Amino acid sequence: MTQLSAAQTSARTAQPAKSASSDGSKALYGGKGTRRITVRDIALAKERGEKWPMLTAYDAMTASVFDEAGIPVMLVGDSAGNCHLGYDTTVPVTLDEMVMLSAAVVRGTSRALIVGDLPFGSYQEGPVQALRSATRLVKEAGVGAVKLEGGERSHRQIELLVESGIPVMAHIGLTPQSVNTMGYRVQGRGEEAAQQLLRDAKAVQDAGAFAVVLELVPAELAAEVTRVLHIPTVGIGAGPETDAQVLVWTDMLGLTQGRVPRFVKQYADLRSVMTGAVKAFADEVVAGTFPQEEHSVH
Structure with missing residues (x-):
């Protein structure tokens, strides 16, 4: 069965959490290292059972605050379209805009791994277009990795990027660039949808992704995906059992106007x-x- 029963979920919850490495200097959050965090560090954190935080960032000054606070991974998300550029969705965001924003975040940080989003239309044509777009983010902006949406449908793009030396964070579940076809709703409910999400998760892992974002996925399913994958899972609206958690910073710090998603906890009212x-x-x-x-x- 893909969906976990209530009894299975309770049993898992009752088990003690996996302990992180006793050597705190190696921790992603709160560690003593000063060099840039790499995807190798992310993999080792998974082995240690260490949970870690990720935030979005879109400018040098904000990113410098997060870097100083010890956030180990920052995503220059195409969510900038909603948060900073005045678009209704992420769809209009261009690659030029992502390069500019990503470069600013890189300049404002010294330790965090910076992941740049590939916006809609910059990789859907196929692996060659994806490589051309990702290369711009790496060479012009200086990011340490890129993120793209899609599971099985993006397998070939991920594979070529990784073969070319560009680390890839995948993104499955709710994929905002597909808002015109899927809307903003929970993904993976029901046996068929859950099985598809599992196939997507395994596909991006097999293609070489170093981590995968699970957005708006039932907590029990996200826990199962986290259990079966050897790469870290990053949850956003996916329950507490993923390896990492990410929030859009303007939501988390109470800057967003109006209603925010249910899964957001606001830690301030900026x-x-x-x-x-x-x-x-x-x-x-x-x-x-x-x-x-x-x-x-x-």
Whole structure:
């Protein structure tokens, strides 16, 4: 059976968590190393049973904060289309935009592994187009890996990129670039859909992907995928049993306006903080109390 029973799930939950390496210096998050994290480090973390965090980043200043905080992997996601570029979906994002944003994040960091997203239309034609697009992200932006969406349908693209020396993070489940065909809904519900997601996960692993994002997938299914794969799984709306967790940073820090997905936990309310600061500045300008003497030059 692909879907785990309630009893199986309870038994798994009751088991103690896998312990990470006793050598904390090797940890992805909280480790003492200063060099760039590589896909080899990601693989070793899987062997140790270490869980790790990933955040999106789209500019040098924000990325520098995350790097200083110890975030080991940052995704320059095409989610920038929604968060920063004003698009309704990720579909309009161009490769030129991804190269520019990825280069900024690389410049703002020194330790994190930076993964650049291949946007819609930059790899769907086939492996050669995928290699040409990924090469731009590696050479022009300096990313350490790329991400692309799709399981079995992207097998050949992943295979050629890996053979060419470009590490690939795969992305299955809800794939936002396919919003016009699948919408924004949970993927992998029901036996047939679950089996397809398992096939997709095994296909990207067989093609050489070093990790796979599972987006909006039932927690029990994500736990099974994590169990059967030897590469790390990165969950977003996929329950607690994946090897890593990723969130869009503007969602996580409360900057996103309006409704956010159910799987998002907001750790701050930056929108309120920024709104308050802006209003305080504007009020002082109107009242003539800013700038004062200490803010003036003579």
